[in-house]
Amino acid sequence: MKDFNKLxxxxxxxxxYIEKYTADHxxxxxxxxxxxxxxxxxxxxxxxxxxxxxxxxxxxxxxxxSRGLRLTGPVPxxxxxxxxxxxxxxxxxxxxxxxIFASEPVPVPDDYSYDEDSMxxxxxxxxxxxxxxQAYALKVKGDSMIDAMIREGDIVIFRxxxxxxxxxxxxxxxxxxxxxxxxxxxxxxxxxxxxxxxxHMEPIYVDPRVCKIEGKVLSVIRHI
Amino acid sequence: MKDFNKLxxxxxxxxxYIEKYTADHxxxxxxxxxxxxxxxxxxxxxxxxxxxxxxxxxxxxxxxxSRGLRLTGPVPxxxxxxxxxxxxxxxxxxxxxxxIFASEPVPVPDDYSYDEDSMxxxxxxxxxxxxxxQAYALKVKGDSMIDAMIREGDIVIFRxxxxxxxxxxxxxxxxxxxxxxxxxxxxxxxxxxxxxxxxHMEPIYVDPRVCKIEGKVLSVIRHI
DNA sequence: TTGACAACCGAACCCATGTTCGTCTATACT
DNA sequence: AGTATAGACGAACATGGGTTCGGTTGTCAA
Numbered sequence: 001m002k003d004f005n006k007l008x009x010x011x012x013x014x015x016x017y018i019e020k021y022t023a024d025h026x027x028x029x030x031x032x033x034x035x036x037x038x039x040x041x042x043x044x045x046x047x048x049x050x051x052x053x054x055x056x057x058x059x060x061x062x063x064x065x066s067r068g069l070r071l072t073g074p075v076p077x078x079x080x081x082x083x084x085x086x087x088x089x090x091x092x093x094x095x096x097x098x099x100i101f102a103s104e105p106v107p108v109p110d111d112y113s114y115d116e117d118s119m120x121x122x123x124x125x126x127x128x129x130x131x132x133x134q135a136y137a138l139k140v141k142g143d144s145m146i147d148a149m150i151r152e153g154d155i156v157i158f159r160x161x162x163x164x165x166x167x168x169x170x171x172x173x174x175x176x177x178x179x180x181x182x183x184x185x186x187x188x189x190x191x192x193x194x195x196x197x198x199x200h201m202e203p204i205y206v207d208p209r210v211c212k213i214e215g216k217v218l219s220v221i222r223h224i
Numbered sequence: 225m226k227d228f229n230k231l232x233x234x235x236x237x238x239x240x241y242i243e244k245y246t247a248d249h250x251x252x253x254x255x256x257x258x259x260x261x262x263x264x265x266x267x268x269x270x271x272x273x274x275x276x277x278x279x280x281x282x283x284x285x286x287x288x289x290s291r292g293l294r295l296t297g298p299v300p301x302x303x304x305x306x307x308x309x310x311x312x313x314x315x316x317x318x319x320x321x322x323x324i325f326a327s328e329p330v331p332v333p334d335d336y337s338y339d340e341d342s343m344x345x346x347x348x349x350x351x352x353x354x355x356x357x358q359a360y361a362l363k364v365k366g367d368s369m370i371d372a373m374i375r376e377g378d379i380v381i382f383r384x385x386x387x388x389x390x391x392x393x394x395x396x397x398x399x400x401x402x403x404x405x406x407x408x409x410x411x412x413x414x415x416x417x418x419x420x421x422x423x424h425m426e427p428i429y430v431d432p433r434v435c436k437i438e439g440k441v442l443s444v445i446r447h448i
Numbered sequence: 449t450t451g452a453c454a455a456c457c458g459a460a461c462c463c464a465t466g467t468t469c470g471t472c473t474a475t476a477c478t
Numbered sequence: 479a480g481t482a483t484a485g486a487c488g489a490a491c492a493t494g495g496g497t498t499c500g501g502t503t504g505t506c507a508a
Binding site: 121151197218 | 250251293294345350393424448
């Protein structure tokens, strides 16, 4: 979470107001109420800053829902008893930095500054112990990952790494074919065996020199 | 305050729902949501009973304010503290009540005991808005769900329901074949089309009489 | 039978409220 | 100067969601 002091004064005031209003009324304020009480004259500016606060991890929003705000925790410096709760955060927020499909390499986090808008909350067990700061997510485009039992729209959670242990599922870029694929990794010395997750499909064997590991697959999430 | 037991069953359900929804979301439900979740078909009836509850002292309302509800205290019989603590939780715990494979019907939660050991934490977005109390999880055994793009070991999150809308992914028990399958549901009048998630596989058509819906698939989780 | 009343229904109505968009300013970098 | 970007503004838009109203059903007592 971004440092509270790094937020703009406006944003801090907004958080304080939201906390206070919610405590006073039992339900959160509207965008217009937030604006009126923090000296903002336009609903769009409130909306803009609310999204900033979501990105910074201070609250969550429900789209198209009136008063659909929720603080993720107490506002620093307040005496609010607003559910301190999940300080022990059993989940974390990781960025969805782009899409994955067969014909292009897998994006990796510092390839470019990613769109902060798209974050996903995942429970820690989906990260398999990986430090959340090393994890990122990609959304699958197209049906090219079918042999990995992964569909269009699935969200694949990766850990950034360029080596793999046998049995890991990895994203590899095959430099000779200019193709990305998700397979189980098995180093057999002179060659690498890439085993599809689909039990009826045959492995492929590649030269280690054309096999660039781009990340390790930690988990897959599918919304229906 | 009027005795809680003097309230109608509906009114008690409404209070319970309001408390639970507020705890789950951080803001109160709308009149329509209350109706949908307590079996009331008209907003005016919800409104009517909300006013009754105000008279009875159980809640206060703000006129012309969406979600302008507030409970005056914990609802008798509920675990109010738990709700308060979970107030900002963006995830919930749902039970893993068993396994799913082709040759047996899908287990359905009986309201009784779950093994506390087998619970899984999921972020709310995996439930697609479903009340967490209506959700449960099953672990996939065997490779029989391959046509649904689901592997051994995947965790499938269901919602308990016996009907489906077109386009839902459902677990169905085919009484003539004694077989469970996961497919997209399309009612075509005289027959039901069950479409595999796998894009290269053909749908099957079944008689509505042999097609027993056991639950709706909300999401799938795969740990690697 | 009739009237009063509690409970309920469905649809219409319309304000409440989130979202989008074109525009503007200030600042920083090239 | 020219361009990019963050922050802000206000108006228009579309939908969310509370309110109202005419009508129905069932119960109870006069």
